[in-house]
Amino acid sequence: MATTSPSGMQTAVLHGVNVAFSEAGHGQPLLFLHPGHGNWGDRPFLDALAAEYRVIAPVAPWFGVDAGPPNFSSVQDLAYLYLDLIEHLTLDDVVLVGSSFGGWLAAEMAVKSCQRLAALALLAPVGIKTGGRSVRDVIDTFGVPDKEWQERAFADPSFRFELKALDDTELFIRVRAKEALARYAWSPYMHNPKLQGRLHRIARPTLVVGGGRDRILRAGYPRDFADAIPGARYEEIAGAGHFPHIEQPAQIAGLVRSFVKQAADGAQRAPVRERA
């Protein structure tokens, strides 16, 4: 059962692990997986989606204020946890959307089971390694000062901010998110060497979105990701940085909506691949 806190966050207990999530809207379920900095900046995007979908947005264990399970140390732990969450909430025909680190998680879930999924949207995802071994596909998040990281992440300077300007709770969550990211993605850095060889198992319509001004990812990396998923569609948002859903929330929500609709129409006409 899920319990609701005064902040509007609910908590589900899955085999002894607490998962906090927000929920808004009605309709087809949509699961949104936040990026590596936590759920900062997601709200306008989630609100735009909530006009059409039942939007469920978990906060991954260790990313919030509370300590998570001590033995959680890999994206696999999170991928299985979120598959459990989908079953726990008895969601079907789920639209799975993930940004950056959350895109990696979404792909890890889909290669394990697409049974309850309808479509995927991966927004500037990480998780595979396509450049040479001395090429950085993803900037070293742990090795650049926060100011440089923000300059690379956000194309629009108005989205950048001084860490010092955050209030204590926001700053705490920001610091905790980096700690959590280290726990899950330190090495191999921001990828699972096995994932690329499993992406053929994603048997659902998949949209990959890249930001034309993303300087966190190597130019060309999001397209490589799309090319590695059979039948995936690639869209590049010219003015976007690494987080199109934060900088262009309405546009990206619209893109997801129309993609899901087209995919549903297409599936009714002629399924490209057999649905699991």
Add this chain to the structure above:
Amino acid sequence: MTMRVYHFSEQPYPEVWTQPSLRITIPNSLCRPEEAHKLYHRYIDEWKLADELGFDIMVNEHHSTATCLTASANLILAILARETKKARMLVLGVPLSNRTDPVRIAEEMSMIDVISGGRLEMGFVKGVPYEIGPANSNPTRMMERLWEAHDLIIQAMTTHDGPFNFEGEFFHHRTVNIWPRPMQQPHPPVWITTASAGNAREIGGRGIVMGSFMGGFGETKKLHQAYAEGWQKAGRGGDVPVDRFGYLAMCAVADNEADARRRADLIADYLRTNGQVADPFNKPPTYFPTEAMIRSIRSPNPRAFRTLLTPKGKPVELSTATLDEFIECGVVFAGTPDQVYDQITHFTDSIGGLGHLLLMQQGGHLNAEDTRDSLTLFGTKVLPRLNARTDSKLLFAA
């Protein structure tokens, strides 16, 4: 039992210390191998001199840095095992949390112990924050990895009917059977360093020697008290023998105070350069508690290293302290042989006794001539007096 006194140098490469970052990002085009060659041989000769003068010796290691040419403490120890005759040889330490193969460490340590005739003091450390980058080791769960690696090393050294199996959370071996086994039985003394009371209690519970660095009067005594709590809770008895405690400070001696102060000031650059690390390698995630990271982000001086209180309660930031402030805190001992004797005995008596005094007697730009003179004065005029003391505390009264 008298207090043991160690000579320590990080084997610095000071000619490029004007660079903004001395660690991680400083390119090795700035390292002249010919100069490094000369420095290694010079520093080894200084350790040899220390051995002849009756000191014990201490080495450590750091990576990707001009502050320390010892990229492998065990390599230098292996040389010193042959080059020195009497000194106890302390490595403080091997960065266990950053190493992937504890069995290899057990093998190297056993070799060194055997070659040296059983003189190894086996120190393990978590490693300072800016070691995470060069090792690419995960900064989360470091202490858990350290203890598991420690347990595997001890098991490897003390199992004589091997091979044995080890399948822990972090390390996996199906056939552990090291050759040679160490000369000291059951194994060389184990040291672990810390600056936190929580870790001190854990170390005390295990009865391992605890090293602490530059904490001055107040911090050092607090750590020793925390150690004693763990010691007692584990049922090891009431008071703690002071040979369970090592303390690292800086030291320079000369036949006049002015020269001693000049020498000590050069060595103290070791602490002043501590903050010269490219951000954010000095604060990897989870290395410090979340609350401390937030304080650091809000701090007007984010490169602050460590703030101590003098016995009179005055705060002193170690990255910017003056020589007098260092001396006041008990972080530097400097002066004529008589002055240094008085400073050291005052310090060790104030903290309740000390078994191992680890002295950085070479650091920064301090040249060979000054280093050798300082070592010789300490060795001939301070060390005999410390060894002759009959009123030192042998037990730390918890």
